[in-house]
Amino acid sequence: MGKFQVMDHPLIQHKLSLIRDKNCGTKEFREIVNEIATLMAFEVSRDMPLEDVDIETPEGIAHAKQISGKKVAIVPILRAGIGMVDGILDLIPAAKVGHIGMYRDEMTLEPHEYFVKLPSDIDQRQIFVVDPMLATGGSSIMAIDALKKRGASNIKFVCLVAAPEGVKALQKAHPDVDIYTAALDEKLNDKGYIVPGLGDAGDRLFGTK
Numbered sequence: 001m002g003k004f005q006v007m008d009h010p011l012i013q014h015k016l017s018l019i020r021d022k023n024c025g026t027k028e029f030r031e032i033v034n035e036i037a038t039l040m041a042f043e044v045s046r047d048m049p050l051e052d053v054d055i056e057t058p059e060g061i062a063h064a065k066q067i068s069g070k071k072v073a074i075v076p077i078l079r080a081g082i083g084m085v086d087g088i089l090d091l092i093p094a095a096k097v098g099h100i101g102m103y104r105d106e107m108t109l110e111p112h113e114y115f116v117k118l119p120s121d122i123d124q125r126q127i128f129v130v131d132p133m134l135a136t137g138g139s140s141i142m143a144i145d146a147l148k149k150r151g152a153s154n155i156k157f158v159c160l161v162a163a164p165e166g167v168k169a170l171q172k173a174h175p176d177v178d179i180y181t182a183a184l185d186e187k188l189n190d191k192g193y194i195v196p197g198l199g200d201a202g203d204r205l206f207g208t209k
């Protein structure tokens, strides 16, 4: 089973509380989602492989380290995942970005894929799939299915708020995928929204309500 980690660093908890507030406006919501994504990227990238390098400093040779091997692709699940991309790029500016478009049918809660565009070497990259919300798990499961169908194998899923139902479903469907979240909330309501959650992340990011 992949790792499941609630990233409860005080800065992350504080910032998440700010965006849960229903009075937090679009501009602030967007900025803080990116800030949380940056903080999470620091931990999510912790096991990136290093190699030894000798660097000539002004005073001699430093036996130092640099990131080696697998390079990173950030894959947001549209739309809401886009809100986390810039925050991760702040830390890993050389990462490539793939997009997977997914919407959830409001009645059935079934996910529907409508767009996939990935870096051509996606099978060789360490992939961070990002989406603020893990509710039933349907969207993330289908997005990761789409990645694996194209040869991807090294995948981590990063969200801000998860429901227990979604964590269970994602772990069952993709036991190889590590899951990182800023909070594990109580439950889903009868409309498939996370309670207490933060509402509809896409609408709050883009001001579409």
Ligand SMILES: O=P(O)(O)OC[C@H]1O[C@H](OP(=O)(O)OP(=O)(O)O)[C@H](O)[C@@H]1O
Pocket (backbone or CB within 6 Å): 077, 078, 079, 080, 081, 102, 103, 104, 105, 109, 111, 131, 132, 133, 134, 135, 136, 137, 138, 139, 140, 166, 192, 200, 201, 202, 203
């Ligand atoms: O775990 P699930 O039950 O699948 O729900 C989570 C999905 O729902 C939301 O997307 P939505 O369908 O609202 O699309 P949007 O990002 O375009 O608003 C959210 O951003 C996730 O992708």
Ligand SMILES: O=c1cc[nH]c(=O)[nH]1
Pocket (backbone or CB within 6 Å): 080, 133, 135, 192, 193, 194, 195, 197, 198, 199, 200, 201, 202
């Ligand atoms: O609570 C939820 C559930 C799914 N999608 C959202 O944006 N919010």
Ligand SMILES: [Mg+2]
Pocket (backbone or CB within 6 Å): 080, 200, 201, 202, 203
């Ligand atoms: Mg939405």
